[in-house]
Amino acid sequence: MADALFHGELVNANRMLYTPSEFAKQNLLYIQEIGELAAQKSHKSQRENLASYLFFIVESGHGTLQYDANLYNLAAGDCVFIDCHKPYYHESSHDLWRLRWVHFNGSTMPGIEEKYRERGGQPVLHPTQLHDFNLAWEQLFSTAQSRDHVRDMELNAELAQLMTLLLAESWHPEQRQAASKRESLDDLRTYLDEHYPERITLDQLAAKFFINKYYLTRIFKDTYGQSINQYLQEVRITHAKQLLRFTKKPIETIGLECGFKSAEYFARVFKQTEGISGRAYRKMW
CATH class of the missing domain: 2.60.120.280 (Regulatory protein AraC)
Incomplete structure (x- = not known):
């Protein structure tokens, strides 16, 4: 130096x-x-x-x-x-x-x-x-x-x-969105945070928030840097990690409670996201 x-x-x-x-x-x-x-x-x-x-x-x-x-x-x-x-x-x-x-x-x-x-x-x-x-x-x-x-x-x-x-x-x-659109997106993200265990589709979100689904897909990614599905998966994985660490619930039950359609799908997504299995993650803590 x-x-x-x-x-x-x-x-x-x-x-x-x-x-x-x-x-x-x-x-x-x-x-x-x-x-x-x-x-x-x-x-x-x-x-x-x-x-x-x-x-x-x-x-x-x-x-x-x-x-x-x-x-x-x-x-x-x-x-x-x-x-x-x-x-x-x-x-x-x-x-x-x-x-x-x-x-x-x-x-x-x-x-x-x-x-x-x-x-x-x-x-x-x-x-x-x-x-x-x-x-x-x-x-x-x-x-x-x-x-x-x-x-x-x-x-x-x-x-x-x-x-x-x-x-x-x-x-x-x-490139800023109109205030009303940004508020709708904030409300939508809050909805995902609260309803992540449920089955959620793009058509449902578009109808609920009165936004064209193609436009919704684009502005969500422009605003938050990830797709709606990516964000929802991130929320689900985060909650799954909390349950893995702080409860003794079976891993299969945790996956279903966090919105994954099957234990196999949960196991696959968890490993893709975290680099280790749910069982290995639980043992770490």
Whole structure:
């Protein structure tokens, strides 16, 4: 790890290069570089095929981002989250900007970035709670400078918190559902939470909540990132695990009580979901 204050014709930058452990590279989210800069002149920074993800905050000034064949205008209060494997550049305007940035990576990042995009997340966002993002960056910068022996684990948790903030902000305004539709979806999900032991069909849900079943299928997945059947199965498996741990009921009975049509089907789904049988899961606890 190196900590350097860089003074140049283009920028003044306080940056830290970070070398994660092999354990972190294989198992955690980890930072590669973190810093802040003040542009001294209008300039362009261009990259492609970089094994990294980039998040930055525009503290002041203006600039542009070219990414994924689109050009975005940036101003104070905007944040950027992009996959640096793709070509991109960002450029300060004559109203010179100040940025805070972090380059990071991890084996789970492709899935996280995909989930962000599935939820409607855009490369550029203007958070409602920018303060939270600044706090997240400050914590990352502070931890990266520390000599704590569990620093990589702490950075992993802090990057996960940054990703949580980004996912919470990931709905693009043009892709938000009308409030009434969102309320219907919340009611529908509550219904699934409460009626999971019953036989539930898409036709029944569409009739109960007065939504076309094809439209319902699409907006549920757009909103929650999984199909109705996937969510219902997740609820059933969660309740089955509770019964396996905290009761002595036979496994076959538990499957039927949680809405699975047969003991065999329950056994198959449980193993696919948890990687072990219901009997093995019970013995673990």
